[in-house]
Amino acid sequence: MSAYFVGLLVPLVFTLLFRNAKSGKKRGLPVDVGGEPGYAIRNRRFTSPVKSAWEGISTLAELFEQLCKQHQDKHLLGTRKLISRETEVTADGRSFEKVHLGDYEWLTYGKTFEVVCSFASGLAQLGHKREERAAIFADTREEWFIALQACFRRNITVVTIYASLGEKALCHSLNETEVTTVICGHKELKKIIDISGQLDTLKRVICMDDSTLCNASLAEGGGSWTITSFSDVEKLGRENPVDADLPLSADIAVIMYTSGSTGLPKGVMMTHGNVLATVSAVMTIVPGLGKVQDVYLAYLPMAHILELAAENVVAAIGGAIGYGSPLTLTDTSSRIKRGTKGDASALVPTVMTAVPAILDRVRDGVRKKVEAKGGLAKKLFDLAYARRLSAINGSWFGAWGLEILLWNFLVFRKVRAILGGRIRFLLSGGAPLSGDTQRFINICLGAPIVQGYGLTESCAGGTFSEYDDTSVGRVGAPLPCSFIKLINWPEGGYLTSDKPMPRGEIVIGGPNVTVGYFKNEEKTNEVYKVDERGMRWFYTGDIGQFHADGCLEIIDRKKDIVKLQHGEYLSLGKVEAALIVSPYVDNIMLHANPFHNYCVALVVASQLAVEDWALKQGIAFIDFSDLCQKEETVKEVHASLVKAAKQARLEKFEIPAKIKLLPDAWTPETGLVTAALKIKRDVIRKTFSEDLARLYT
Template identity: 80%
Template structure:
């Protein structure tokens, strides 16, 4: 009888489960918003956009104060002690700095709140007046977070600036916002000293480090600015405490400067309500986020993705341990051999990552597996294939006890790379390849939430939910956002396309920012308010909706591409700079978001190339042969690099590899227009093989 029941029930259960696994979960819902062309998608679980997840909380300052009162004795900010700096010399004679770092030391929520309040009072005592702006210009660290929250308690708008920003962009950002106080590290202070004569409004510097840089004498300190250490500011505030001047939801919290991909950077104005909307929405997506979680922070806090993430973590009572990309793992470049990387020392449960970091983990694992070979490689390949089958829905994959066995035998050591306790990874800033996403899912045993958003939407747009195992998509709308597509006929993308509607991605909701600082023309171009008062941001990205309401990014409207590390490359800008090379008759820069560098197709100038070959005594039968010679490629590439440096291009803007083409691009060939403008899509298709080889 029991055997009979089993024989009936088991197939029935399998059938029901298989049907359920194939059933598409609805993650978004079509709704008409604003009466404009197309339809918007919202998150199925919310009828109206989420503005706050906490009753009575409307600003980031209130949110932080509430968290500190709820979790006073829990650890909040953690930093590793620097034991020593050492210099190692490689076999080829190059020297590298290596760090010996100790364990994490922690500030509790109570101690952090005290530091924040003291800093806020000290800032006022230094003479920073209401209405003046402060800039934070430093790498990610606990002092960055304290300074940010301290400024919020004085209702000071914070200008965030990447520590890697060039001199011209740095001057522009500080002068345009009329910053009077700059909060920075000693490394950044050295840069500020070099451009001190170009800064119009800066009056005081607060240095996060106690040591003032050696290139700044006492005479310079008094002549240029009032320079104070952060410890001194906190001491001043502790001895002269004043009441906070808390902001309203509509007040500007942050003016965040972009990386300046199209020339000088633009400052995006974010209110407290804008950022709080994204923070609140993320709270609804990541399950069980709470005071038992530990977050590894190493991405730039000057980027909205990291700033929003750390505010989420602090809001729920979790701990934030600070690290750097160069000290992340035991084998990172700046970690002394035999000592722990940040992830090993911290054992985080949650982290944010950019695709480049995840690609590095994947490549590192694969290299180690291939190097070992033999039985170890066979076990890994078998375990991976079994788990891949299971993730893809096959009942012949590794489930139950077999899954536990493979985790113990194979994947346990891999998970130890990031501390062994990771339960969720948020990936953003650039597209994540499906191969890497699946590899990390299996090897780390943790889901990856891939999100899509922009600085202009406070990183809010879409986010893949915890149980979404698909790859290549960026999820359904966050609960704070509406997302819709609008036709772009010029590119051939229409919302009526079948089977999936396609078009330019437009995001609306309380997370959409006010616009660009002192740039009304650009603001009007990309921010629109509809008849219902909904504010929309036109992203310039092209996407398509899946049947379950999830979004996939498929193209970009403009010729600006974000590389794997998150840097933007303006193709036209780079082409114009390199066009001055005498060897260039025409050029097209190609940037692939799944790589960290760009490449170039170069149509050579026959006269210039022939003259060079003659001087070098190089013989050739035709230009095709000459273009294939190694010395020719080196000569042209050297000329391009020279032109790039003269134009002050960033390193990532300079093509890493080039392909020389002997035949001109003409309107007759269909590769350029009658006005000789590049037809990028046509050229990409025509030279797809050459481009693939450049990335191989």
């Protein structure tokens, strides 16, 4: 049976699962967990939390060694070779670097283990002691994974730092943890050099890139520390091997610094047992993992717990990890040379993770292309989409059987090709995913897209949608490593006695709940509690409700609720999620003032959609910034927000009365969003304080 034919069958099987899924199926069960009164749910399959899926394995270091012996000759880590770089200049004089990348070159499990052991020995030979901490400060790449596993073999605690972190937060993270070794890329090395005079404990830097580049950067003005290339450290260890010094389950594996959406980042301490519990739990939930060699496209920041956990899961099933980046992901990505392949086309992955912002862009991109083609192509797409949607919603008059294969071949094949054409499973996490986007990706990719809910403080573990759950807007039942409890929040009007569903603040308990915040006992004691049974709980600040089948839905966040002048409670996050579906919106931040009875919004306009509308209307403009200031443009975008609000059945006070259109995107580099693309409310509020003040006048 050909791979192409198998690919055609996948969506058929998926749709049949949709048809046969029972809405009343119990996915989570109520349970008495003691401690503070609340409404608690556990996974229906397990009576007690899962700690490890492997007998005798209690740390990530032990697990990795076992996996490398078990899958010695399989591909593990893949990286694309750089063929060329070139600069393209646009009509308005702006220049962009474009790259031409080759095929993936692979390291097997066996070879990766050799490199890990050599790098671990090299760290010891450089003088890095077990009690000292090492930081990994780089974009996601195979050296990141190798450095992490090498540190684990020496029982060295790894401090993870986002590559996009600003100088102030970077200094804070490195100094607070007293890091002595930084492992980074060439780009990040320049940042280290810029702040070298402010670093108190740094002794050595290991550069992942070519030593010539690293030494050139150092010559520009380095600090009082040594610099060594990644390959030289690996060579040093290979020639001078040192025995492993393996950790215990309770040892701190990672201090993960959050992206700092509210002030300076906090360091979350994770033990080997914490991360292993999440990895083990996911293994029990996703069907078919390990049955074939899945191929995973890694491009999210590995300093984010979602990506770190995902890569460890893929390794745990004997899968292959191919590295890419958000800027080279598809054939049309901004850094890919025209006519060459993006990462997805080159790798042809079967499994991916994504944050909602990226999936929203995929949805918007497909819709814009369909609209631009118009005519018969648009009619066919709309018909195919409607037929598939009808079937997924349970109608026998929707597309079934061979008709699914027909629509896949005629319509959805090109959409699936954007991500390589072989995706069989896609996980969305990091923020709530809109129901519209979830269903759109379901239909166009012909594969389940599931939502997970978790936090850095719970090692990404919390809840996880099951593959046959056809609902949207929910985040599934508890993972087998977690108990989920709702507790009353009377101030916000959320009670576990609410009908028809219990509601309250979400509290996560289980072996995946982390130790606390590094050197921040006050904040740790505020949000972490241990009950009389010894179970550790984390108070998330998120508000949820349990459906009758035991699945959780996130409905609010305590910090995002503002009480307006007339006493109405406004949930900023909920409204933003409803309004961002407007085709004119690239990003949005709602703002509410308790001294007014209405809200306003800062809207990052979608340049392609807004300019397309302006051209059709015959509106003249100098540039995009000029277009965003025009009254008719503001009126059009505001009207689209009102339409989206009505479709989401928002109250009148939840619809922004005034908006400010912004032409420039919010990126991690601007400091206005986190590396996971979550908006930084406080930073945005301060940056656009004058614009917000004018909206209230």
